[in-house]
Amino acid sequence: MLTGAIPSVAAEEVGSATVVPLQVTGDPEDRLNLIILGDGYTAEEMQQFRDDVDKHLNVQWSIEPFRSYRDYFNVYMIEIVSGESGISCDPDDGNVRRDTPLKLQYASTCPAGANARGVTFGTGGQAALEQYVSMIPGVTAQNRQTLTLANTSTYGGIGGRNATTTGQAPQGPLVSPHELGHSLxxxxxxxxxxxxxxxxxxYTGGEPSSIHHTLLTEQQMLDQQRKWFRWLGEESLAGGVIGRYESGQTRASGIWRPSEHSIMRWIGYHFDQIGRERMIEKISGRRDDVEMTVESTPTDQPVSPGDVLWVETMHPLYHELTVTWEVNGQVVAGTNNSRNFDLDAHGVQIGDVVKVTVSDDTEDVRDPAVANGGALTQTREWTIVEEPPAPSEVKFTSSTATTHPVGGQDVVYVETTHPRDRVLDVTWRLNGNVLPNPHNSRNLDLGALNLPARSHQLTATVSDPEVPSAPTQTLTWTVDNVAPEVTYELSDPVSVVPGTRVRPPHYVFREWFEMGLEATDDHDGYVVIEFQLDGDGWFNYHGWPDAPEGTPYRFTPAGTVIKEIAYGNLGSGGLTKAPFEQFYDGFEPGYGRHEIQYRAIDAAGNISAPKTFTVTVTDTNGATPLPPGAIVPE
Structure with missing residues (x-):
């Protein structure tokens, strides 16, 4: 749970604001800056806003590539005090005009339609947002993304660089990563x-410019090496197989997409490989800059043969970037991915040219133009001259955040000051015991340690090997290496076959059933729950749409229609569908046997091992009625 900064009396005045840094991994100029604001939260409701932010962020961090590239973002929360609770023209909350600081609304004139879902800024709202965001130095239109949470449980939101969603709607936290797919x-x-x-x-136009829509057949993509040809036939990260599926870009036919369902089609699923690759490029390249952040020994200042060159890279959560050093065009072997290069130890002389290449060799990027471009690869170069070294203080300059537990699979990092002629020592200790880390001492891969499943204390201490009496500095983290637990509860079955060591429990239902999932964890923070139907992509468990928190998820053979979307579909095509798709030729209702797996992801990123149960849904030919809103299969 986020507690943030407790507003002072002055900050409780209507329209006043408090900026709370939630995650700062570098200067705003060198990061993407995610700024989360609230509208329609009174002073008494500010803890609700903090809880909503906690939930939204933890859902976002559970979805790749946000999960792996979390530390590429700075995150700020702006608590804005509203004089009224809620927002304007909310179809499920009075549908009246309210005066809130950011003027969020479902319609420019009340009442809004019953299915209104676009949450926009009314007159003066955008200008107010700009004023609040300007409270954070170094944030610009290029390096920022704002997300404003509306204080309502009604579904809605919009995209763009100033996106909106709703704070308490079951699907609200899933709108923001979808909208970031658009704007970022x-x-x-x-x-x-x-x-x-x-x-x-x-669709009647020419070949779309979109990277994930096409008119080409799979064979044409392969022959012409276009669109997603590199991923064809792969199991989709969003379920199914990467191929060619008709409909997209708001068109029901005549255009094709890579996956049967992804987060850009139905929120709840993950990005498929094509979307993930693009998002990695934009996150690492800081949106349109197309330049991965790399700090280094200045290239515009002289360096001498006695110097130690250095680079500071970005830090994905579950892998390290690759650092390669060259002297006069020849790769230096045995540098072991070190961020430091001792010129004297490598025999570098005056006039030699030293080059370093930093690259992100993730397997999630296959396009060479992206992998070798500025968003994922950077170089620096120095020509060696004679210059005396200068003194430097001993301290950490940045690190993995110490304000919340890290996960047992994380790569924890620190950065230090850089004396000209030596490398400062960093000593890592786990539960008081020194950990050997001889190569790149600025990173520690916790996953490689195979830690026992419990909490641990990790420390890093920086010291000067040449001046043992110099002051040192120590950072401390809690390592959460305990996965969350998930339990399920089902509606009353007709019969049950208990599980064994080799077979999951099996339940029989007539026509439909409901499932509730609940997670617990040993640390604070919102726990994300996901489930998977018949192996078809992990889906965020958000309860039941437009229903109170805790309402179970309902499965029917063809889905249940809520505000013109079909949810809980056991039939072909995925859990969420457009209702009209259920009457297409080829649709198969979901009677019969199904396997459901479920898991949870805690605030530290630990993922529980999936557990399984199976169900059989029988067709009673109408003897057992379907619930209200359920589509009756033809």
Missing amino acids: GNLQDEYPYSARNVPGAP
């Missing part, structure tokens, strides 16, 4: 409609 990744919607439950007109 330049990804398009894969919906088959523009107006809900109305099939979009057939």
Whole structure:
């Protein structure tokens, strides 16, 4: 749970604001800056805003590539005091005009329609947002993304660089990563409609510019080496297989997308490989800068043969970037991915040229133009001259955040000051015991240690090997290496076959059933729950749409329609569908046997081992009625 900075009396005045840094991994100029604001939260409701932010962030950090590239973001929360609770023209909350600082609204004129879902800024709202964001030095239109949470449980939101979503709606936390797909990744919607439950007109244009839409066949993509040809046939990270699926860009036919469902089609699923690759490029390249942040020994100042060159790289959470050193065009072997290069130890002389290449060799990027471009690869170069060294203080300059527990699989990092002629020592200790870390001492891969499943204390101490009496500095982290627990509760079955060591429990239901999932963890923070139906992509368990928190998720053979979207579909095509798709030729209702797996991801990023149960849903030919709103299979 986020507690943030407790506002002072002055900050409780209507319209006043408090900036709370939640995660600062570097200067704002060198990071993407995610700024989360609230609208319609009174002073008495500010803890609700903090809880909403905690939930939204932890859901975002559970979705790749945000999960792995979390530390590429600075995150700030701005607590804005509203004189009224809620926002304007909310169809499920009075549908009246309210005066809030950011003027969020479901419609410019109340009442809004019953299915209104676009949460926009009213007159003066955008200007107010700019004023609040200007409270954070170094944040610009290029390096920022704002997300404003509306104090409501009604579904809604918009995209763009100033995105919105709703604080307490079950699907609210899933809107923001989808919208970041638009505003950060330049990804398009894969919906088959523009107006809900109305099939979009057939696509009639030329080859789309979108990287994840095409008119080409799979063979044409392979022959021409275009679009997602590198990923064809791979198991999709969003479920199914990467191939060619009709509909997208709000058109129901005549255009094709890579996956049957991804977060750009139905929120709840993850990005597929095509979307993930683009998002990594934009996150690492800081949106449109196309330049991965690398700090180094200045290249515009002289360096001498006695110096130690250094680079400071970005830090993905579960892998290290690759650092390669060259002298006069020849790669130096045995540097072991070190961020430091001792010129004297390598026999470098005056006039030699030293080059370093920093690259992100992630397997999630296959396009060479992206992998070798500035967003994922950077170089620095120095020509050696004679210059005396200068003194330097001993301290840490940045690190993995110490304000919250780190996960047992994380790569924890520190950065230090850089004396000209030597490398400062960094000593890591786990539960008081020194850990050997001889090569790149600035990073520590916890996953490689195979830690026992409990909490641990990790410290890093920086010291000067040449001046033992010099002051030292120590940082401390709690390592959470305990996965969360998940339990399930089902509606009453017709029969039950208990599970064994080799077989999961099995339940039989007539026509439909409900599932509730609940997670617990040994540390604070919102725990994300996911489930998977018949192995078809992990789906965020958000409860039941437009229902109170804790309402179980409902499965029916063809889904249940809520505000013109079908949810809980056991039939072909995925859990969430446009209702009209359930009447297409080829749709198969979901009667029969199904396997459901479930897991949880805690605030430290630990993922529980999936557990399984199976169900059989029988067709009673109408003897057992379907619940209200359920689609009756033809």
